[in-house]
Amino acid sequence: MSKPRNEERRRATQRLAIGLALLGLLALASLFIGVADVSPQSLLDPQTRAVALEALFDSRVPRTFALILAGSSLAVSGVIMQLLARNRFVEPSTAGTVESAGLGMLLMLMVFPGAPVVVKSLVAALFALAGTALFLRLLRRVPPHAPLLVPLTGIMLGGIIGSLTAFIAFRFDMMQSLGAWRHGDFSVVIAGRYELLWLTFALAALAYLAADRFTIAGLGGDMSRNLGLNHRQTMSAGLVIVSMVSAIVVTTVGSIPFLGLVVPNLVSQIMGDNLRRTLPVIAMTGAALVLACDMIGRLIVAPYEIPVGTVFGVVGSAIFLHLLLRHATRAA
Template identity: 65%
Template sequence: MPIRLLAALAICALAVASLFVGVSEVTPAALLDPASSARAFEILWASRVPRTLALILAGVSLAVAGLLMQMLTRNRFVEPSTAGTVESASLGMLAATLLLPEASILTRMLVSAGFALAGTALFLRILARVPLRSPLVVPLVGLMLGGVLSAVTTFLAYRYDLMQALAAWTTADFSVVLRGRYELLWIAFALALAAYVAADRFTVAGMGEDFTTNLGLDYRRLMVVGLVIVSLVTASVVSTVGIIPFLGLVVPNVVSLFAGDNMRRTLPWVAALGAALVLACDLIGRVIRPPYEIPVGTVFGVVGSAVFLALLLNRRARVA
C-alpha cells in the first residue's frame, strides 16, 4: 500500500477517534438510537466536529509556518515559538484587549499579527548583529527574546488582572472550541495553501539573497510575504486556541529526514504530520485522566521539548 494512502488513512482514523472520544456519550450506537440521537447529534455538530476541524487546521498551519520560517532564516531550529513570534502575538492580544476592549476577535487577531510581525523583524535584526558561529545560537537568541517578551506580557496581565486570559493564549486547549469559535483557523489554512502555491519561490529564497536575485526574484519581497504569512498564521492560532510549542520545529525536521529540503515536495508531508500529531496529542490528553483533559499545548510541549533537545544534541555531536 502506498505510503501516502497510509498517511491519509491514519489521519482519517485519528479524526474519527476524535469525534467519538470524550466525556459526553457520542458513539455510533448513540447516534442510531432514537432515544439519544438528538442530543448526540447536537454534541457532535456543535462541539466534536468543530474541535476536530480546529485540531487539523491548527496542526497543518503551524507546521507549514514552521517550515516556511526555517526556509527563510536558513536554520533548522527556528519556528514561531523559538523566534519570539508566539510571545509577540500573545503581547498583541493583550494590548488589543486592553486598548480595544470592544473590538471583534478578527480585529484583535490583526493587532496580534502586527505585533508578531514586529517581534519577528526584531528577532531578525538582532541576528544580523550577533556573530553566528553556530546554528545553535539562533534558537537561543529567539528563546531569550521570547523570554523577555513573555515577562513583559505576564507583568501587564498581572497588573490589569488578565492572567486568566493570558493562560488561554499561552496554552493550546481545544476543549473550549465550539461551532462559531474556531472559524479564524480557516484563514491560517488558506495562508498555508498560499505558501504551497509559492513554495518554489520560497525554496529559492532559502538559498540566499544573491542566488535569489540572480534568478530575477525580489528577495526582500519574498521575505516580507513569508513573514506576513507566518505572523498571520501564528496570530490566528494564538487568538483561537492558544500556543502549541515546538510543533513547527519538530515536524519539518522529522519530514526532512526522509523527504529532503524541497519545500514543494515536503510541504504536504509537513501538513499531514502536523495534523496527525496534534490529533494524537489531543486524544492522549483526553484519555489519560478522564473526565479531565490535559491541554494539547502541555502534551506536545513535553514531546516537542524532548525532540528539540535531541535535535540540538545530535547537531552538536555531528559538529564536534
C-alpha cells in the same frame, strides 16, 4: 531519467495516500472521544440520537476541524520560518513570534475589549510581524558558524517579550487570560468560535503555491537575487504568512510550542528538502500529531483534560533537545 522520476512520484503518492488514511482514522477517532456520550451506538439509538448529534456537530466536529487546521498551518509556518532564518532550529515559538502575538492580544483586551475577534487577530498579527522582524534583524549579529545560537537568541527574545506581557497582565489583573493563550486548549472550541482558523488553510495554500520561491529565498539574499528572485518581497510574504498564522492560532486556541520545529525536521529526514514535495506531508504530519496529543490529553486524566499545548510541549521539547544535542555532536 524518466524511470527514477516516475518511481519517485509513485513513492510520494503512496506516502501521501498513507498519510491521508492515517489522518482520517485519527480524525474519526477524535469524534468519539470525550466526556459526552457520542458513539455509534448512541447515534443509532432513537432515544439518545438527538443529544448525540447535537454534541457531535456543535462540539466534536468543530474541535476536530480546529485541531487539523491549527496543526497543519503551524507546521507549514514552521518550515517557512526555518527557510527565512536559514536555520532548522527556528519556529514561531522559538523566535518571539507567538509571544509578540500574545502581547498584541493582551493590549487589545485592555484597550478595546469589545473589538471583534478578526480585529484582535489583525492587531496580534501586526505585533507578531514586528516581533519576527526584530528576531531576523538580531540574527544579523549572530556568527554564521554558530547555528545553535539562533534558537537561543529567539528563545531569549521570546522570554523578554513574554515577561513584559506577564508584567502587564499581572499589573492589570489579567493573568487568567494570559494563561489561556500560553497553552493550546481546544476544549472551548464549539461551532461559531473556530471558523477564523479556516483562514490558516488559505495561508497554507498560498505557502504551497510559493514553495519554490521560499526554497530559493532560503539560499540567501545574494544567491536568490542572482537567480532572479525578488528576495525582499519573498521574505515579506513569508513573514506575513507566519505572523498571520501564529496570530490566528493564538487568538483562537492558544499556543502549541515546538510543533513547527519538530515536524519539518522529522519529515526532512525521511523525504529530503524539496519543499514542493514535502509541504503536504508536513501539513498532514502536524495535523496528525496535534490530533494524537489532543486524544492523549482527553484520555490520560478522563473526565478532565490536559491541554494540547502541554502534552505536545513535553513531547516537542524532548525531540527539540535531541535534535540540538545530535547537531552539537556532529559539529564536534
